[in-house]
Amino acid sequence: MKKYFEYFKIPFIVTFVIIIICVFVKASHNSQESFEWGNEDAEKQENVWDVANALTDSQREELDGIITDVEDRIGCDVAVVIIDESLEGLYSTSDASRWVMNFADDFADVHEMGYDAPHGDSIVFLDNQYRESDGHVYSWISTSGRGMDELTVSDCESIMDDALYDLDDYSTSDDYFRAYSRVVELLPVYMGSAPAAIQIFKPSYIIFAALFIAALYIMINWNSKAGVRTTSSTTYVESGRPMIKRKQDTFIRKSVTKVKIESSSGGGGSGGHTSSGGFSHGGGGHSR
Amino acid sequence: MLFKCRNCGGNIVYDPVKKAMCCPHCESLDSEEKLPGSSIVNNCPNCGAPIVLKEHTSATKCPSCGSYLIIDERVQEVYEPELIIPFKLGKNQVKEILYKEFGKRPFTPAGFLSYAGLEKMEGNYVPFFMYDYSADINYSAVGTKVRSWTSGSYRYTETSYFDVVREMDADFEKVPVDASVEMDDTKMDLMEPYKYGELEKYQDKYLSGFYAEKYNMPSTELEGRAEEKVQRDSEELLKSTLGGYATLTNVNKSIRTDKKGVKYALLPVWEYIFGYGGTEYKFMVNGQTGKVVGTTPVAKGKVIAYGATVFGLVTLIGFMIRMALMAL
Ligand SMILES: [Zn+2]
Ligand SMILES: [Zn+2]
Numbered sequence: 001m002k003k004y005f006e007y008f009k010i011p012f013i014v015t016f017v018i019i020i021i022c023v024f025v026k027a028s029h030n031s032q033e034s035f036e037w038g039n040e041d042a043e044k045q046e047n048v049w050d051v052a053n054a055l056t057d058s059q060r061e062e063l064d065g066i067i068t069d070v071e072d073r074i075g076c077d078v079a080v081v082i083i084d085e086s087l088e089g090l091y092s093t094s095d096a097s098r099w100v101m102n103f104a105d106d107f108a109d110v111h112e113m114g115y116d117a118p119h120g121d122s123i124v125f126l127d128n129q130y131r132e133s134d135g136h137v138y139s140w141i142s143t144s145g146r147g148m149d150e151l152t153v154s155d156c157e158s159i160m161d162d163a164l165y166d167l168d169d170y171s172t173s174d175d176y177f178r179a180y181s182r183v184v185e186l187l188p189v190y191m192g193s194a195p196a197a198i199q200i201f202k203p204s205y206i207i208f209a210a211l212f213i214a215a216l217y218i219m220i221n222w223n224s225k226a227g228v229r230t231t232s233s234t235t236y237v238e239s240g241r242p243m244i245k246r247k248q249d250t251f252i253r254k255s256v257t258k259v260k261i262e263s264s265s266g267g268g269g270s271g272g273h274t275s276s277g278g279f280s281h282g283g284g285g286h287s288r
Numbered sequence: 289m290l291f292k293c294r295n296c297g298g299n300i301v302y303d304p305v306k307k308a309m310c311c312p313h314c315e316s317l318d319s320e321e322k323l324p325g326s327s328i329v330n331n332c333p334n335c336g337a338p339i340v341l342k343e344h345t346s347a348t349k350c351p352s353c354g355s356y357l358i359i360d361e362r363v364q365e366v367y368e369p370e371l372i373i374p375f376k377l378g379k380n381q382v383k384e385i386l387y388k389e390f391g392k393r394p395f396t397p398a399g400f401l402s403y404a405g406l407e408k409m410e411g412n413y414v415p416f417f418m419y420d421y422s423a424d425i426n427y428s429a430v431g432t433k434v435r436s437w438t439s440g441s442y443r444y445t446e447t448s449y450f451d452v453v454r455e456m457d458a459d460f461e462k463v464p465v466d467a468s469v470e471m472d473d474t475k476m477d478l479m480e481p482y483k484y485g486e487l488e489k490y491q492d493k494y495l496s497g498f499y500a501e502k503y504n505m506p507s508t509e510l511e512g513r514a515e516e517k518v519q520r521d522s523e524e525l526l527k528s529t530l531g532g533y534a535t536l537t538n539v540n541k542s543i544r545t546d547k548k549g550v551k552y553a554l555l556p557v558w559e560y561i562f563g564y565g566g567t568e569y570k571f572m573v574n575g576q577t578g579k580v581v582g583t584t585p586v587a588k589g590k591v592i593a594y595g596a597t598v599f600g601l602v603t604l605i606g607f608m609i610r611m612a613l614m615a616l
Binding site: 004007008011012015018019021022023025026029185186189197198201202203205206207209210211213214215217218221222223224225226227228229230231232233234235236237238242243244245246247248249250251252253254255256257258259260261 | 389390393394395396423425430431438441442443444445446447448449450451452453454455456457458459460461462463475477478480481517520521522523524525528529571572579580581582583584585586591593594595596597598599600601602603604605606607608609610611612613614615
């Protein structure tokens with residue numbers, strides 16, 4: 001035990017110092033500029049629509065509080081909608097990932113969401129826990145106004161990849177609460193043009209990296225083998241080198257071949273579209 | 289035979305550090321006197337206790353009185369070594385070397401490199417045959433060199449062909465092969481190289497204080513291994529002159545080796561044995577150069593505890609940085 005602490009003395013100290021620095025950084029950056037509501041009707045509306053009963057009452061309340069804080073930080077009306085039913089057949093498209101998009105867009109339209117004004121700055125996170133007939137569970141983040149301007153499709157996808165990666169059919173209400181509140185907390189991170197490094201420090205990546213480093217550490221220290229060959233081809237050769245009697249490299253001929261270089265082209269994509277209500281929405285999807 | 293102290297009658301041993309015969313009892317230097325005896329059938333010439341010898345043992349320690357005995361018949365006449373490298377490193381220096389090599393390893397079991405275990409370490413003179421060979425290397429091949437470049441929308445590759453010829457002679461001197469069945473061949477090969485500048489004419493006194501074996505088999509039986517080494521080295525010598533070619537297609541390659549002579553020598557090896565989980569882990573240390581050969585055992589419990597700690601620390605640091613980044 002004494003040996004153990006002696007061995008890990010420096011790593012422990014380093015970890016401790018990093019923790020102190022991180023806590024200090026977080027504490028000193030917590031005060032953020034904030035926005036003012038311009039749409040009283042929307043301000044009074046529910047933030048959490050837990051139709052699927054995935055959360056407990058106290059979790060719903062806590063999530064509501066988190067959303068209220070976030071709304072003022074990002075200047076967007078935010079709603080978390082949780083349903084558990086098939087959306088098959090409700091929309092004209094057969095692409096199941098588009099059903100949640102339509103549902104979320106319509107939700108924002110119907111509730112006239114908007115931080116500044118109805119049909120204004122808003123973000124709807126929809127999680128449909130129902131496993132559709134194609135075997136996937138779909139989620140969507142629908143954005144409007146400021147939300148659409150400041151969140152790209154890949155931002156929306158990153159937020160959900162980061163927050164929802166460990167959800168499955170056996171997730172408890174605690175798991176869902178953790179995941180949903182993470183989605184909401186990540187909104188200001190990505191909208192405030194979060195440091196690119198946040199994409200690297202996803203929980204799944206951190207755990208993967210830690211496993212990798214631990215495995216590497218074990219491999220390196222597994223068993224220490226001492227003793228490799230330290231003789232060379234000339235160790236036992238008299239005077240340290242052979243007698244070279246003939247060394248000849250005569251050029252005979254050469255041949256040249258030519259190959260045409262193929263060039264390739266790539267394309268990009270955009271996330272903007274118009275909902276059935278005629279309002280324009282952005283956003284991105286996730287499935288599990 | 290046995291070396292006795294003229295001053296106190298104690299057993300005198302060769303001290304690698306002082307490079308002299310040294311009485312551990314009265315600290316006299318070079319006060320030795322040779323006491324013949326202790327042949328295969330005899331008892332210990334010092335205390336009279338019966339000595340049980342293994343087939344090839346030529347120097348050992350009396351289990352009763354601790355005197356170091358040299359078996360006359362096994363170091364004389366046909367068994368008399370021509371050359372010897374006396375031990376240059378003493379037990380304490382070897383302990384330091386082992387500590388330096390393995391002392392900081394996290395997964396070694398408790399008890400590894402313990403004081404008591406290291407005290408039991410013994411020095412062995414291992415029988416070696418040293419072969420002289422001449423090698424005649426003849427080689428010819430077609431070699432290619434490749435150059436490529438881009439011009440316009442085409443990539444050009446130019447292949448040049450060369451006629452490659454090499455002829456060389458190499459005289460190999462004192463290629464060592466251990467003549468002990470008990471000593472692992474791979475480990476003994478890894479003990480190389482010994483510094484031959486310190487080879488000396490054999491003297492009995494160097495054996496006092498150590499274990500030793502006579503050669504277990506005649507030199508002709510081990511020629512094959514020496515030849516393999518010569519072949520390998522010759523190959524490498526040849527290869528070192530063939531740099532720069534992308535491919536080589538051999539036309540002719542012959543390495544002819546010819547034995548020129550052989551000498552019988554004793555070379556010093558310290559041996560540390562550690563038993564763990566029913567297995568003996570053997571560590572060899574070159575008694576002249578200090579080169580270490582051996583593989584440490586692994587304590588599974590330590591692997592789990594230390595691995596989990598590393599995992600925990602990295603995870604903790606990762607989430608802390610994440611938390612700080614999110615606040616920025
Ligand atoms: Zn003495
Ligand atoms: Zn005795």
